[in-house]
Structure formats: C-alpha cells, structure tokens
Amino acid sequence: MEITAAQALVQCLEKEQVELVFGYPxxxxxPVYDALHDSAIKHVLVRHEQGAVHAADxxxxxxxxxGVVVAxxxxxxxxxxxxxxxxxxxxxxxxxxxxxxxxGMVGTDAFQEVDTTGITIxxxxxxxxxxxxxxxxxxxxxxxYIASTGRPGPVLIDLxxxxxxxxxxxxxxxxxxxxxxKPTFRGHPNQISEAAKLIAQSERPxxxxxxxxxxxxxxxxxxxxxxxINAPVTxxxxxxxxxxxxxxxxxxxxxxxxxxxxNLAVTxxxxxxxxxxxxxxxxxxxxxxxxxxxxxxxxxxxxxxxGKNVPVHVPIVGDVKQVLQELLPxxxxxxxxxxxxxxxxxxxxxxxxYEVEGALKPQYVVEKLDxxxxxxxxxxxxxxxxxxxxxxxxxxxxxxGFISSGGLGAMGFGLPAAMGAQIGLSGxxxxxxxxxxxxxxxxxxxxxxxxxQLPVKIIIFNNSVLGMVRQLQKVYYEGRYTAIxxxxxxxxxxxxxxYGIKGYTMRSKEEVDTLLSQALAEPGPVLIxxxxxxxxxxxxxxLAGKSISDAIDC
Amino acid sequence: xxxxxxxxVENSPGVLARVAGLFSRRxxxxxxxxxxxxxxxxxxxxxxxxxxxxxxxxxxxxQLHKLVDVIKISDITADEYVDRELVLIKVNADHSQRVxxxxxxxxxxxxxxxxxRKTLTLECTGNHGKINALEETLRxxxxxxxxxxxKIAMVRGTKNNTGYQDIGTKEEN
Ligand SMILES: Cc1ncc(C[n+]2csc(CCOP(=O)(O)OP(=O)(O)O)c2C)c(N)n1
Ligand SMILES: [Mg+2]
Numbered sequence: 001m002e003i004t005a006a007q008a009l010v011q012c013l014e015k016e017q018v019e020l021v022f023g024y025p026x027x028x029x030x031p032v033y034d035a036l037h038d039s040a041i042k043h044v045l046v047r048h049e050q051g052a053v054h055a056a057d058x059x060x061x062x063x064x065x066x067g068v069v070v071a072x073x074x075x076x077x078x079x080x081x082x083x084x085x086x087x088x089x090x091x092x093x094x095x096x097x098x099x100x101x102x103x104g105m106v107g108t109d110a111f112q113e114v115d116t117t118g119i120t121i122x123x124x125x126x127x128x129x130x131x132x133x134x135x136x137x138x139x140x141x142x143x144x145y146i147a148s149t150g151r152p153g154p155v156l157i158d159l160x161x162x163x164x165x166x167x168x169x170x171x172x173x174x175x176x177x178x179x180x181x182k183p184t185f186r187g188h189p190n191q192i193s194e195a196a197k198l199i200a201q202s203e204r205p206x207x208x209x210x211x212x213x214x215x216x217x218x219x220x221x222x223x224x225x226x227x228x229i230n231a232p233v234t235x236x237x238x239x240x241x242x243x244x245x246x247x248x249x250x251x252x253x254x255x256x257x258x259x260x261x262x263n264l265a266v267t268x269x270x271x272x273x274x275x276x277x278x279x280x281x282x283x284x285x286x287x288x289x290x291x292x293x294x295x296x297x298x299x300x301x302x303x304x305x306x307g308k309n310v311p312v313h314v315p316i317v318g319d320v321k322q323v324l325q326e327l328l329p330x331x332x333x334x335x336x337x338x339x340x341x342x343x344x345x346x347x348x349x350x351x352x353x354y355e356v357e358g359a360l361k362p363q364y365v366v367e368k369l370d371x372x373x374x375x376x377x378x379x380x381x382x383x384x385x386x387x388x389x390x391x392x393x394x395x396x397x398x399x400x401g402f403i404s405s406g407g408l409g410a411m412g413f414g415l416p417a418a419m420g421a422q423i424g425l426s427g428x429x430x431x432x433x434x435x436x437x438x439x440x441x442x443x444x445x446x447x448x449x450x451x452x453q454l455p456v457k458i459i460i461f462n463n464s465v466l467g468m469v470r471q472l473q474k475v476y477y478e479g480r481y482t483a484i485x486x487x488x489x490x491x492x493x494x495x496x497x498x499y500g501i502k503g504y505t506m507r508s509k510e511e512v513d514t515l516l517s518q519a520l521a522e523p524g525p526v527l528i529x530x531x532x533x534x535x536x537x538x539x540x541x542x543l544a545g546k547s548i549s550d551a552i553d554c
Numbered sequence: 555x556x557x558x559x560x561x562x563v564e565n566s567p568g569v570l571a572r573v574a575g576l577f578s579r580r581x582x583x584x585x586x587x588x589x590x591x592x593x594x595x596x597x598x599x600x601x602x603x604x605x606x607x608x609x610x611x612x613x614x615x616x617q618l619h620k621l622v623d624v625i626k627i628s629d630i631t632a633d634e635y636v637d638r639e640l641v642l643i644k645v646n647a648d649h650s651q652r653v654x655x656x657x658x659x660x661x662x663x664x665x666x667x668x669x670x671r672k673t674l675t676l677e678c679t680g681n682h683g684k685i686n687a688l689e690e691t692l693r694x695x696x697x698x699x700x701x702x703x704x705k706i707a708m709v710r711g712t713k714n715n716t717g718y719q720d721i722g723t724k725e726e727n
Contacts, residue, residue: 117568121575126622129567146622180564180625304616307609 002167005133006031009097009159010039012140015172018068020044020423022052022059026072027112028099031164033070044423044452047444049076051416053083054442057092058417061403062378063424064217066148069096074112077158078119082410084154085123089407090238091215093152095143096124102162103131116158125153126181133166138173145176150183151302152215183301187318187326194314195273195297196330202271202295204339205231208254208283211238211406212276212300212320219243219399221324222275229334232343234262236277237391241402245375245395251343252352255283256542257388260350260551263542265343266291267549274298276320279309280407289547299323352392353539353553360509362386362461362532366393368512369431369459372520377401377429378421382414382438385467388538390433412441415458419445422454429457429520436462436489446499449525457519458501458527460492465534471554475541496527506530556585557611557631558707561600564623565591572621573600582606582614586704597625601637601706630709637707640679641688642667646696647674655695662688673698681705 003011009032013021020042025033036043046052049071056067067087071080077098087094101110117129126146128139136159143155199205213222219242226233226249233243234254243250252259254266266272272294277283284290287309297314298306306315316323354363366389369377375397381387381404396402403421405413418432439460449456461467466484473481496503506515506528519526540551563569570589577584585603592599604614611629618624647655655674659666664678678688682705689700 118571121568121572122579125620131567178622181622302620304613304620308613 003170004031004035004164005130005136005159005166005168006035006164008137008168008170009140009164010035010041011170012137012172013041013068014039016066016140016144018066021068021070022046022055022420023070024049024052024072024076026074026076026099028073028101028161029070029076029097029159030099031161032097032099032159043070044448046416047447048442049079050083050412051419051442051445051448053080053087053094053096054413054416055420055423055445055448056094057083057087057090057413058380058403058420059424060087060092060094060420061214061417062400062421064400065424066093066095066144067420069094071096071098072112073099073101073116074114077114077116081119081123082408082412084120084156086405086408086410086413087154088123088125090211090405091152092154093147094154095140095147096154096156098156098158099164100129100158100160103160104162106160117156120156123154124156125151127156127158129158130160130163133163134168136163136168137171141173142176142178146178146181150181184303184317185301185319185322187299187316187323189326191314191316192323192327193330195316195327198271198295198297198314199229199273199331203336204269205229205271205273206265206269206294207231207233207273207275208236208266208277209233209239209242209275210236210277213239213242214400216276216301216319216321217400218321218324221321221328223247224328225273225324225331228328228331230336230340231273232265232340234258234266236280236283236406237404238406239277240391241396241398241400244397246397251347253391255280255285255548257392257538257540258542258548259347259352259392260540261343261346263548263551264346264350266294267547268342269294272296274300275324276300278305284309285542285548286546289549354536359533360507360512360530362389362463362530362536363393364509365459365461365506365512365516365530366390366433368516369433370394372513372516373429373431375401377431378403378425380404380414380418380421380430380432382432382434383409383411383468384435384438385463385471385536385538386433386435386461388468389461392538411435411438414438415442416445418456418458419449419452419454422456423452430455431457431459431520433459433461435467436460436464436486436492437466439492440489443495446496446501450499450501454525455523456525457522458496458525460527460529461532462489462492462529463532463534463536464489467534467536468538470534471537474537475543475554492527492529502526504528555605555607557604557606557629558635558637558705559600559602559604559615560628560630560707560709561602561618562592562625563598563600564625565596565598566623569598569623572623573602573618576617576621577604577614580613580617582610588704588706590706601704603705630707634710635707636710637681637705638679639682639685639705640677640703641685642675642677642701643689643692643697644670644673644675644699645692646672646698648672651695655692658688658691662691664688
C-alpha cells in the first residue's frame with residue numbers, strides 16, 4: 001500500500017521510538033501535522049520555534065535520546081537558527097524537520113521560502129533537502145544515525161510540501177550506508193597503552209573533563225579513573241555534573257570563572273588528561289601559558305578537536321567511555337600523597353568566597369538549593385552571572401544534572417531547556433535558575449509549561465540588570481554602564497500568576513530556606529522572583545589575554 | 555606552502571557549497587578548486603590547492619573529513635603526480651601580430667580554436683607553471699579574455715591511490 005511521504009515520516013519516527021516532538025505548525029508543514037493526527041507520538045506545541053529547539057535540546061541532554069523538532073518553512077525555520085546553533089556548539093543530538101515550499105517553487109522567492117539548508121550548513125552536522133520522496137525514509141534513518149553517533153549534533157531535513165504529499169511505498173531501512181561517515185569508537189590500543197605509561201610516569205596529573213563525559217554517559221568510568229590514579233578532577237562548564245561535586249578529588253570548574261585551585265592545578269600539573277573537552281578559549285585563557293609543564297593526553301571522538309588549539313602528546317580518537325573502559329585495567333593504583341596535599345592546600349587557601357552578610361545573595365540561594373536538594377536535582381540555567389554562580393556553588397551529585405548553554409552562550413536557552421528536560425524526566429526535580437534578562441527572551445514558554453503540566457521550579461535571579469554585561473563594563477570600561485538597565489522589568493511573580501503558575505517574591509536571606517523548601521515540595525510549577533543586588537560580581541575572574549593562574553578577585 | 559588535495563565526495567547537491575563554505579568559514583585559503591565526475595557517476599572528485607603550513611593542513615583535512623559527503627581525502631603534494639590545467643585565451647592578434655602569436659602557440663603546444671578579425675582564441679593544457687608562462691608571454695599583445703579551469707591531478711603508476719575502493723576511508727586515526 002502506498003502512503004504519503006508525510007505519513008511515512010511519522011512512521012519513521014515511530015520506528016525510531018520517538019515518543020514526542022516539539023513543534024509549531026504552518027503552511028508547508030501541514031501534511032506532516034495531518035499525519036501526526038493519527039499517531040501515538042505526542043506533539044508539544046511551543047509558543048515560539050526557538051523554544052522548540054531549546055526544549056528538544058534540554059530533552060536530549062536529560063535523557064540521552066535524540067530530540068525531535070518540527071517547524072514550518074521561512075520564519076519557522078529562521079526562528080530555529082539560534083537553537084540549532086546552540087545544539088551544534090554543545091554537540092547535542094537533534095533531528096529537525098522543516099517544511100519547505102513545493103519543489104516547483106524552490107528558488108523563486110516564493111511566500112515563506114528561505115534557503116533553510118543553505119542557512120543551516122554551518123550549524124548542523126549534516127542536512128538534507130528532499131528532492132525525491134521515495135528517499136525520505138532513508139534520509140530519516142541517516143539523520144538519526146548521524147545525529148546520535150560519533151560527536152553528536154543536530155541534523156536537519158528540509159521537506160518540500162509536494163514531496164510530503166507524494167505517495168511512496170513505505171520501507172524503513174534497517175541499516176545505514178554512508179561511505180563518508182564512519183565515526184571511530186574504539187581508541188587505538190597502542191595509544192591507550194601509551195597513555196597508561198604516561199600516567200604511570202607522571203607525578204602531578206590532573207583530569208580535565210568536558211561535555212564528552214556527559215554525552216557518552218561515562219561518569220562512572222571517570223570516577224573510577226580518578227580514584228584509581230588519585231588524580232584531581234576539574235570540569236569544563238559542559239562537563240559539570242559528570243563528577244560528584246562533593247568528592248575530595250573535585251576541584252570545581254576551571255577557566256575564566258574557574259576556581260583558583262583548578263586553575264593552579266592545571267598550570268602546575270605535569271600531565272593533563274583531557275577527556276571529551278576541546279580547549280575552548282574560555283577554559284585556556286592565554287593559550288601559551290595553559291598547562292605549560294604538562295604532557296597532554298587527549299581523548300575525543302572528534303579527531304578535528306585533537307591538536308586544534310594545543311599540541312597533544314598522546315592523541316586518542318574514540319568514544320570516551322570505550323577508551324576509559326580499555327584504559328582502566330592497564331592502570332596501577334597510585335597513592336603518592338604529595339601532589340594531592342599540594343592541591344588540597346590550594347583548595348583550602350583559595351575557596352570560592354562571597355560576602356554572606358547583609359542582603360539576599362544569589363550565591364547563598366544556590367548553596368541553599370544545593371543543601372535542600374542534596375545536589376540531586378537537575379539544574380538548568382540561562383546565560384549570565386547566575387549561570388556562573390550555579391556552576392560554582394551547586395555541588396552536582398546527579399550525573400548529567402547540569403543543563404546549560406556553553407559553546408554558544410545563548411540567552412533564552414534556560415526556560416525552554418528546563419521544560420524539555422522535565423518532559424523527559426517526569427517525576428524528577430528540575431530546577432531552572434535564570435536571569436531577569438534571559439528569562440524575558442523566551443518567557444512565552446510559561447504557556448507551554450502550564451499546558452503540559454510540568455512541575456519546573458523557576459528561580460529568577462532578578463538583579464534588574466544584564467548582570468554579566470554590567471560586570472564586563474565595570475572591569476573593562478571603568479564602570480561606564482551602557483544599555484544594561486532592566487528597571488522596567490515586570491513583576492515576575494504576578495506574571496507567573498497570570499499564567500496560573502504560583503509566583504513568589506524573595507526579598508531577604510531569612511526567607512530563603514522556607515520559600516525554597518516550600519516551592520520544591522509543590523507538585524506543580526512555581527516561580528520565585530529573587531530580588532538580588534546588581535552590585536554582586538562573579539569571582540574570581542581571569543582577564544582577557546591573561547594566564548588562568550592569574551585571576552583577580554572581583 | 556601549497557598543498558594539492560584530491561578529495562572524493564558524494565555527487566550530491568550542495569556538496570560544493572559545503573566544501574567552499576568550510577574553507578571560507580574557517581579562514582583557509584583556496585588557491586584553486588576544480589570539480590567533476592569520476593569513473594563512478596555517484597562520486598565527484600575535487601582537486602583543491604590550499605595554502606597553509608602543516609598545522610593548517612591538518613585542520614583542513616580533519617574538518618573536511620567531518621563533512622558527511624566527503625568520502626576520502628588524499629594529500630598528494632609529496633607524491634609523484636601528473637597535473638593539468640586548461641586555459642582559454644582570447645588575445646589581440648591583428649595582421650601585424652598574427653604570425654608571432656601563432657609561433658608562440660607552437661612553442662607552448664597550444665591550439666587555435668577560434669579566429670576573429672583582430673583576435674585569436676587559444677586553448678592550452680599543461681601544469682600550472684606552463685600556463686602561467688603562456689599567459690605572461692601573451693600579455694604584451696593584449697589579452698582580451700582569459701579563463702582557467704584550476705588544476706586537476708592524478709598520482710602516477712597503476713595503483714588507484716585516491717580511490718575509495720582499495721583503501722579504507724575514514725577509519726584511520
Ligand atoms: C542572545 C544573547 N544576547 C546577548 C548575550 C550577551 N550577554 C551575555 S550575559 C548577558 C546578560 C544576562 O543578563 P541576565 O539574563 O539578567 O543574567 P545576569 O547576568 O544578570 O545573571 C548578556 C546580554 C547573550 N549571551 N545571548
Ligand atoms: Mg540580570
């Protein structure tokens with residue numbers, strides 16, 4: 001029996017065991033929506049397409065599954081761009097299906113036509129424009145395979161309306177044949193032996209673990225590695241929550257707003273074990289002074305990351321989990337305490353610090369949140385100062401519990417991402433910490449949260465400014481504050497109530513314990529508007545062009 | 555330093571945009587790029603001449619590998635290879651100059667493919683250097699129009715050094 005390509009698409013999604021898609025309809029994607037009508041696949045109607053991609057992104061991060069997005073051509077597709085770029089930068093597996101004008105109209109500047117595949121080439125792992133309806137199932141198969149294997153990433157399929165309506169014989173391929181795409185999973189055994197040798201010889205090793213640990217779900221292997229060789233562990237922003245935040249070997253985050261202990265340990269180590277991390281400029285600071293005495297072992301599934309920014313002594317291309325599983329049996333238990341003692345001294349000498357007395361402090365709220373949840377919550381953030389305070393003060397103890405926009409640093413990510421995570425993790429505590437600026441970039445998704453009955457707990461650090469930009473202007477522009485004032489913010493608690501969400505305002509330190517405990521125990525969504533000072537700064541901070549060992553107090 | 559890359563790609567729409575976009579986006583310098591079908595109609599071959607040191611070249615190669623449509627990349631710079639470029643030149647050649655231009659043609663083994671009242675159109679193949687030399691020699695006569703294909707190249711000998719059939723593709727580390 002023949003069915004339309006749109007119906008075939010929905011059947012393909014079912015074969016891929018997609019349980020839900022995030023989307024927003026429009027003219028050219030109507031055939032797909034019509035096919036969804038008869039499907040068991042749930043459709044989550046967002047309020048803006050950007051919300052759909054970020055939600056699918058949050059869902060993918062939380063569950064490890066591929067997030068699926070559906071949108072229409074033209075403005076629907078362009079509204080996706082930020083979200084796709086975000087997923088691309090942080091290597092999150094997504095399959096995005098966009099409508100397109102009918103093939104006869106492609107290239108004529110037709111109504112709601114944009115060159116979606118052209119626009120998204122630099123921000124997708126791969127994309128397809130469907131020109132032969134019969135090929136659609138194979139393209140879907142390829143898309144899921146490409147998105148979820150190797151270094152994960154978003155894959156887009158642009159589906160012209162006439163193609164979607166074309167009848168085809170349905171057949172879903174079992175296997176994928178892509179002669180140009182063969183990711184390496186197993187690390188080279190000689191290289192792994194080489195790494196084991198280097199580790200045995202080293203006296204001052206540090207493990208630098210990034211988002212690759214989370215995406216390959218290898219927190220257990222990371223813990224085993226650290227405990228076997230007794231090496232301190234530092235995380236990148238994306239790597240946070242891949243290592244227990246309360247573990248004695250944990251140094252906290254490194255880099256621009258990293259802990260002094262982490263940055264000093266990296267600067268003084270004689271061996272840097274980089275796992276699923278990419279030596280981003282926010283991590284390395286002045287690159288010539290990054291880990292200057294260290295031999296470098298770099299494990300990454302993407303060969304292009306190895307040797308891109310720093311020279312590497314032992315490159316290992318492969319899935320971090322598999323590589324660690326093969327490396328672990330070749331390692332001897334190490335006990336020499338002197339390096340760890342040195343690292344401990346740094347931890348004690350330079351703890352993260354803020355002025356606890358007086359007004360309501362965002363850092364204090366995060367510490368309380370950590371205490372009340374036991375570090376077990378899934379915490380999403382937006383981008384800004386509040387993001388850094390969560391990264392610094394929440395001691396993640398649930399693997400994969402941190403969801404944040406790292407590579408792109410896209411304000412507006414937080415709320416929809418938390419929403420997607422909560423959909424994927426029903427029954428788990430999902431908390432969003434968001435700035436008053438970024439919240440207003442995607443706050444329309446409160447509507448979706450209510451509609452989907454998602455118990456997300458939203459904590460706004462409302463400093464009435466674009467805090468991170470203000471901090472930069474303070475540090476680099478002598479406090480000439482320009483375009484950072486948000487004093488015309490609405491009352492966010494009332495705004496929440498307008499959506500039927502419980503909204504509270506937190507004004508003082510004394511309220512923190514009760515309000516947080518009460519909110520977290522609520523069965524439904526809650527928003528807490530925390531009124532905090534605009535003067536608070538993220539500290540320490542490595543100034544532009546400086547070595548990470550050379551941070552200032554802010 | 556100039557490197558010559560032989561790149562096999564899926565003959566799919568957009569592949570040229572992907573490769574060209576990658577070069578411009580990452581700031582790599584393409585000296586020339588020629589593309590056309592191979593013995594397999596589903597596979598095209600690009601000959602890309604790229605300028606950069608070893609580090610740049612390593613990144614170029616790795617980034618190209620990440621494109622799903624790229625099947626195989628061979629840096630043939632250090633190999634023994636044959637390379638050719640084709641040029642078409644429309645050059646001024648009125649009565650007084652015609653004989654000289656035709657003599658130059660003979661020296662370079664170029665062929666005359668069209669005659670105008672005051673011009674000759676020549677076709678010439680050869681390596682980069684030869685084509686440059688021809689261009690320089692004809693310049694004083696006044697070149698009215700010139701088009702070059704960019705270089706294509708093939709490794710010498712019987713073995714298919716750049717084919718995807720006899721060598722593994724992307725599995726190398
Ligand atoms: C879409 C987008 N636009 C601009 C920026 C630049 N930017 C980074 S942090 C920031 C301020 C964020 O303010 P807010 O959301 O209130 O968070 P805070 O820093 O005050 O915690 C800005 C404007 C960005 N990261 N993303
Ligand atoms: Mg703010």
